[in-house]
Amino acid sequence: MSLPTKDIADKTIENGNELFPIFLKLHNLQTLLVGGGNVGLEKLSALLNNSPQAKVNIVADRFLPEVKSLANAHTNINIIERKFEENDLDGADLAILATDDYQLHQYICTLAKERGILVNVADTPELCDFYLSSIVKKGNLKIAISTNGKSPTVAKRIKEVLNENIPSEIDETLEHMNQLRNTLSGDFSDKVRALNAATATLVQKPEEQVPLSPRKVSFAIWSLVVAFAALTFYVVWKEEPEFRAYVEGINPKFYWFLGAGFVFAMIDGAIGMSYGVTSTTFSLSLGIPPASASTAVHISEILSNGIAGWMHFKMGNVNKKLFKILIIPGIIGAVSGAFILSSLEEYNHYTKPLISVYTLILGIVVLKKALNIQRKKRAKAKKITKIGPLGFFGGFIDAVGGGGWGSIVLSTLIAGGRSARYSLGTVKMTRFFIALLSSLTFVTMLDGLRWYAVAGLVIGSALASPIAAKVSNKISAKTIMVAVGIIVILASLNTISKFLLAF
Incomplete structure (x- = not known):
């Protein structure tokens, strides 16, 4: 038996975010997008940025030029320019609703649940079976961020922070680890021990690390340079009268x-x-x-x-x-x-x-x-x-x-x-x-x-x-x-x- 909406909200507050994160191979699934306006453009862009080969049918009675342009650039996107019909759900694995018609969203959600199709509804968390996360992508590394639908703004800000602080070179690290993994032999336990040894320095405690201080190294190098120059000057000054005369001039x-x-x-x-x-x-x-x-x-x-x-x-x-x-x-x-x-x-x-x-x-x-x-x-x-x-x-x-x-x-x-x-x-x-x-x-x-x-x-x-x-x-x-x-x-x-x- 499903819980009433209030009970679900209370349970979420008590236990925190209970959403289960997954990564979908959208090129193996069929996605239905209802809506061709600004929100539809936002949803389509998010899908294609993360899964360029995603198969998407877009249904709407009017489309922004940007939506059509984006769809025309991908052969796997199909535009259906008319109002939504029940048979649009045929063959769909996921449905994303991005119109400003709340009653239409409720109607489609009802049809989708009867068919076992998961639904995401823009700006309506109570109708959603799943959320579209803020995504941080660095090559093969992908991080999905969820606030349980509480604050997309916070999710966006966290995305900006991670994008700023995770270097693009992290993808090189993943490639190196993959190459190392492919060279390993033995059973699963042997491979785990080898990978643990290779990544041990990444999880050392701060006191175990001896960071290289730029200021200390710079200070030491400059001190040696100045000391050497001073010593040289003193020796030459003492031993070479011509040099003393030159300095005085x-x-x-x-x-x-x-x-x-x-x-x-x-x-x-x-x-x-x-x-x-x-x-x-x-x-x-x-x-x-x-x-x-x-x-x-x-x-x-x-x-x-x-x-x-x-x-x-x-x-x-x-x-x-x-x-x-x-x-x-x-x-x-x-x-x-x-x-x-x-x-x-x-x-x-x-x-x-x-x-x-x-x-x-x-x-x-x-x-x-x-x-x-x-x-x-x-x-x-x-x-x-x-x-x-x-x-x-x-x-x-x-x-x-x-x-x-x-x-x-x-x-x-x-x-x-x-x-x-x-x-x-x-x-x-x-x-x-x-x-x-x-x-x-x-x-x-x-x-x-x-x-x-x-x-x-x-x-x-x-x-x-x-x-x-x-x-x-x-x-x-x-x-x-x-x-x-x-x-x-x-x-x-x-x-x-x-x-x-x-x-």
Whole structure:
């Protein structure tokens, strides 16, 4: 005897979700969809997204063009353009009702139950024999989410969280496990023991794992570099009088860049950004031409980005496919930008104000981020697909403006629906090659390179890196970002105003 509706509701509250999850081979079943409007389109899309070969008959007296278009793209979909008739249930294994006619739904449910056909009714849980779940799909991995019909919104939100945090590379893991499984011999117990051994590291307790700390490794590497450089400098200074004389004759601006490189690296360690824009703005304000300024910035970033990229690669944060698509256009854009800027070095009195406009814009961006000035939240963007042009543009602007690869490429990838973790790791990895190739182009093209600026930024940032890693959490990021934004804006405006006053 069936329970009254109230009793069923009470039982559900007491025992939680008692639905039994199953995965159906819809290509072996016949599905009837009643309704060709917006809800029908939603249901049909869900069926085909998960089972492209599903056999579906759609009955409705009117259809949206999108429904017909979707049906025409699949030979296994049959459209019947008229009102529902009882014989439409002939041969059906499942029925999905997606109209706005509640009485029609009740009538079809009654007929379906007499024939033993399972029914799903849109937005009417009490008439449903089954629900269509929110689905997370990563290759061969598929996860169905159910809230027992209580809140489709919550199910959708959980789907978004899982889609964001489960990497697409999980499908590679499944393929590897399948290959391992196919190589195993022996009885069932032997196979289970072998698979348990292969997956043991996935279920270790936290205390059994020894995670690789990026900050500790970075600190150790930079400490060795700084110690070796200091020791070398001391030995050479003591033993070589000519070297002492050379050091004493160094351009005094070297020490300004040494201190600036130290401060800018500390800022970058505290807020994770702005090294490029602060270094470039500072260089321009001291009269360094744009190409030389960009060279100094990129050379000083080669080692730091190499370490960061390597750490992200070791932690599995680099999307190999995204890296391959991004790296070549990025290098071409960076080399092109470096070549053009170097060729225009003799016209630096014109290019300098243009670069200052760029740093002015970046300064405003930093200030807006610090003050949380954001536009009204927009609908979730579709995943960006034009990675190549993005890489070229980001590399070109980065070389011309002395920075911007991260702010342009990373922000665009995340805003375009890409995973933040994998985007960050991939951008850091590619940044090393961008900095290396653009630096080589600058060094090859420029004759009068300001090596005192390059050396100052390189040594200053190297000295600051291990310290920045330790103190970054103890500094108010917002205060620093506000100060950086204001300073960059004022310095950029000063360079622009000098150019305008010269005319």
